[in-house]
Amino acid sequence: MKSWLTTTDHKRIGLLYFWTAFVFFLLGGIEALVIRLQLAQPSGHVVSAETYNQLFTMHGTTMVFLALMPLSASFFNYIVPLQIGARDVAFPRLNAFSYWVFLLGGLFLNASWFVGPLFKAGMLNVAPDGGWFGYANLTERQFSPGPNIDFWLLGLQILGISSLAAGFNFIVTILNLRAPGLKLMRLPVFTWMTLVTQFLIITAFPVITVGLVFLMFDRFFGAHFYVHGAGATPLLWQHLFWLFGHPEVYILILPAMGIVSEVLPTFARKPLFGYTVVVYSGILIGFMGWGVWSHHMFAVGLGPIADSVFAATTMLIAVPTGVKIFNWIATLWGGDIRGTTALHFAVGFIAMFIIGGLSGVSHASPPADLQQTDTYYVVAHIHYVLFGGTIMGLFAGIYYWWPKMTGRLLSEPLGKWHFWLQFIGMNVAFFPMHFIGLLGMPRRIYTYSPDLGVSDLNLVSTVGAFLIAVSLLVFIANLWRTRSRGETASNDPWGGATLEWSIPSPPPVYNFSVIPTITSRLPRWRTELHAPMQDPPATPPGPIHVPGGSWWPMVAAFGLPLMALAPLTHTLWLAFVGAGVLIVGIYGWAFEPFEV
Amino acid sequence: MTHAAHAPTAHYTSMGLDSRKMAFWAFIGSECLLFGSLISTYLVYKGRSVVGPYPHDILNIPFTSVSTFDLLMSSLMMVLALAAVQRGDMKWGKIWLFSTALLGLVFLGGQVIEFTEFVHKGLTMSTNLFGCTFFVLTGTHGAHVAVGVLWLLTLWVRALQGRLGPANAMTVEITGLYWHFVDVVWIIIFTVVYLIQ
Amino acid sequence: MADTEVREHAHPTVDVYLRVAAALVILTVLEVGVFYVPAFHGVLVPVLLVLSAAKFALVIMFYMHLKADxxxxxxxxxxxxxxxxxxxxxxxxxxxxxxxxxxxxxxx
Known part of the structure; x- marks a missing residue:
């Protein structure tokens, strides 16, 4: 127990990220199921309008910040150091700090479900309810007097710190801790996409932090950043949010693209088609992701010049994305394909992401977007890219790397059941939403009239949502079964080309008994020019230094939610206590003996 | 187990660069976006306040020019501290580190005086948009200065204890990077907020 | 490693630091001066932006060592x-x- 609380081992932190994020993922899923129950019939009465607002807000916030990002982070942690031949990340304690801040931030946000009585309200009454993008000026104190939005803006600031700290850590890790000979253009694509993602994180998160700080000052200290009467414009929030929000979309999808770029070559027994182009497309997507944010705001009426500019950049960004898709398909073409569960999810990713990408291009055009914006059409789009895309990609990664992470292979038959149920379920759930939206049903309303003519489609969608739930039960059963009865994994159950497969499953605490020297992009495969590398010996030739654990990252992390409690409860001394804990944590951290 | 063999700096790194320094430059890059967003907001809301006091009613250029000079000089002290530590001259290293922190404290004192005066003249965060944007922008900068002062004083105490020497020059250099970045942010704020009214 | 050592520690001398500080002070005096001279009011914004960009560049290049690093x-x-x-x-x-x-x- 103590060894897990103080751990600085990237592999353990990766597993902590996985389990924490998976629980939040299930929580967000339950919220989605309640939403779908409410909408299964017109004039539904499952929940009240107020509860419904909290459900869709927390569903979006949870899935984006507490499920998808940290599930990706779980692979960054576990896999990236293994793929670059490192013994750990560059700053192991900072890594532990990121995890604890993430956990505490997630608990802070979700505590809002239960602490209503402390704010003289009922349970399930004070959770955030302003939508996942919390548009001003609805979020101002005047229109949202309760603590709901406070939980949201404080929780997101905490989570931002976690992502930023991890961002610096992984940039340095990937650039500076590569094994000898592992040049940048020999890096596995997953590691490349991780690197691009971290650059997006460290540039995008400060922007939303500023937006949230403004909102905090408006709500707690009487500032007017988003108050129209004072000459301000709520549009500022939209700009700041989407300046962050669009890069965030790529923060969510690029890791999944990286995973798919690992899984496809392994199971097609072919090198990735056009490695260089795939890498450069990823970098280009990262850059262009910064120039498209106002396409979320066409309905504002920015004027023809701004609309044209952002429509053009948005359509252009489809080009590198399309390039990647063709490269993945070309990788499969003529390959010696093995239809494992991981490959099913990877191919499912390609298919679903194409649909999501196409509906995305359809609202890159402002006139079309005006018809689609704020309807279920957009909900369909976002779920095709984030569920059909990111989640499918993440599951491909889970089936692919689970044996490496736990030493046991997940069951393939159960995996296939999981895949088909989820694949069918998501299409049944989300495809009708295109029609529901175009027929005129707006998003974020808690009920609808039977006269709208979307009742049947909504029922179909709800059935799909429950199919997804069943598929996840199959997955959980698979995890449970694998724990004791799963087939033991060898070093390399799939015949992978990258470094993580050269060491035992799960790897020893020092990862590599001898740090390998890399001479090719596919070190473990025989290519025209290169013989496969020699796997490191099973026992290290000499003692290996492994950094010990530390309590201080966790202590420092506790300071942040304590500080956040101060404005929430209007208790000034809590701010000083929180700052004190943070400072004690940082000093303990800085001055303890700890050698990497 | 193996740490007796070589100092921490002898770690192999694939780019041959110090990991902490690299992380810190990435952090400074990230801070560019933080201050960029704050300054953008200040500019976007410039001239949109519906009630006074307005910038030209209240900003005290001579006073702030002195503060600016003070912060520039602290940057000079900082590089002198680094140069002293690097050549192992800890006597001057201590003096320059302390002077840097002291000038930082003077700057913070100036900001406290300025803020107090503004509040007396009727400008608070809830007065108008100028108040909101001004206090949050300069306050965020001030908070960065305060963290820097704490950091510098910590190094100074470590130096007094004899635990800071040429072997820790990188720590001083990184502290310097932070301090100079806070200084260049002020160079911009001084121009954008105070001189361009 | 040898040439990295050189690159990482090729910091300017104290003499350079002092000259940069002098330049920074002169530029600041110019900035404030320009602000008070009515003749400059038409071009105040571009002149000030250029002056502060110069100060910015000096600190970045010499005090933060980016020129040599x-x-x-x-x-x-x-x-x-x-x-x-x-x-x-x-x-x-x-x-x-x-x-x-x-x-x-x-x-x-």
Whole structure:
């Protein structure tokens, strides 16, 4: 127990990220199921309008910040150091700090479900309810007097710190801790996409932090950043949010693209088609992701010049994305394909992401977007890219790397059941939403009239949502079964080309008994020019230094939610206590003996 | 187990660069976006306040020019501290580190005086948009200065204890990077907020 | 490693530090001076921006050693800096109406 609380081992932190994020993922899923129950019939009465607002807000916030990002982070942690031949990340304690801040931030946000009585309200009454993008000026104190939005803006600031700290850590890790000979253009694509993602994180998160700080000052200290009467414009929030929000979309999808770029070559027994182009497309997507944010705001009426500019950049960004898709398909073409569960999810990713990408291009055009914006059409789009895309990609990664992470292979038959149920379920759930939206049903309303003519489609969608739930039960059963009865994994159950497969499953605490020297992009495969590398010996030739654990990252992390409690409860001394804990944590951290 | 063999700096790194320094430059890059967003907001809301006091009613250029000079000089002290530590001259290293922190404290004192005066003249965060944007922008900068002062004083105490020497020059250099970045942010704020009214 | 050592520690001498400080002080005096001279009011904004950019560059190049240090640090700092400037310019255009065809009259 103590060894897990103080751990600085990237592999353990990766597993902590996985389990924490998976629980939040299930929580967000339950919220989605309640939403779908409410909408299964017109004039539904499952929940009240107020509860419904909290459900869709927390569903979006949870899935984006507490499920998808940290599930990706779980692979960054576990896999990236293994793929670059490192013994750990560059700053192991900072890594532990990121995890604890993430956990505490997630608990802070979700505590809002239960602490209503402390704010003289009922349970399930004070959770955030302003939508996942919390548009001003609805979020101002005047229109949202309760603590709901406070939980949201404080929780997101905490989570931002976690992502930023991890961002610096992984940039340095990937650039500076590569094994000898592992040049940048020999890096596995997953590691490349991780690197691009971290650059997006460290540039995008400060922007939303500023937006949230403004909102905090408006709500707690009487500032007017988003108050129209004072000459301000709520549009500022939209700009700041989407300046962050669009890069965030790529923060969510690029890791999944990286995973798919690992899984496809392994199971097609072919090198990735056009490695260089795939890498450069990823970098280009990262850059262009910064120039498209106002396409979320066409309905504002920015004027023809701004609309044209952002429509053009948005359509252009489809080009590198399309390039990647063709490269993945070309990788499969003529390959010696093995239809494992991981490959099913990877191919499912390609298919679903194409649909999501196409509906995305359809609202890159402002006139079309005006018809689609704020309807279920957009909900369909976002779920095709984030569920059909990111989640499918993440599951491909889970089936692919689970044996490496736990030493046991997940069951393939159960995996296939999981895949088909989820694949069918998501299409049944989300495809009708295109029609529901175009027929005129707006998003974020808690009920609808039977006269709208979307009742049947909504029922179909709800059935799909429950199919997804069943598929996840199959997955959980698979995890449970694998724990004791799963087939033991060898070093390399799939015949992978990258470094993580050269060491035992799960790897020893020092990862590599001898740090390998890399001479090719596919070190473990025989290519025209290169013989496969020699796997490191099973026992290290000499003692290996492994950094010990530390309590201080966790202590420092506790300071942040304590500080956040101060404005929430209007208790000034809590701010000083929180700052004190943070400072004690940082000093303990800085001055303890700890050698990497 | 193996740490007796070589100092921490002898770690192999694939780019041959110090990991902490690299992380810190990435952090400074990230801070560019933080201050960029704050300054953008200040500019976007410039001239949109519906009630006074307005910038030209209240900003005290001579006073702030002195503060600016003070912060520039602290940057000079900082590089002198680094140069002293690097050549192992800890006597001057201590003096320059302390002077840097002291000038930082003077700057913070100036900001406290300025803020107090503004509040007396009727400008608070809830007065108008100028108040909101001004206090949050300069306050965020001030908070960065305060963290820097704490950091510098910590190094100074470590130096007094004899635990800071040429072997820790990188720590001083990184502290310097932070301090100079806070200084260049002020160079911009001084121009954008105070001189361009 | 040998040439990295050289690159990482090729810091300017104290003499250079002092001369940069002198330049910074002169530039600051110029800035404040320009502010008070009525003749400059027409070109105040560009002149001030150039002067402060010069100070910015001096501190970055010499005090933060980017001139002599590894170019990768320049990239780590410069890329987000350019991004921040780009965002700032774009927001100013969007809010001051230059991208909306409404002209100078309708901000926002």
């Amino acid at each position: 590894n170019k990768f640090f320049t990239f780590l700092f410069g890329a987000p800096l350019l991004l921040a400037v780009g965002v700032m310019v774009a927001l100013l255009f969007l809010f001051y109406g230059a991208l909306t065809l409404r002209g100078a009259a309708g901000a926002g």
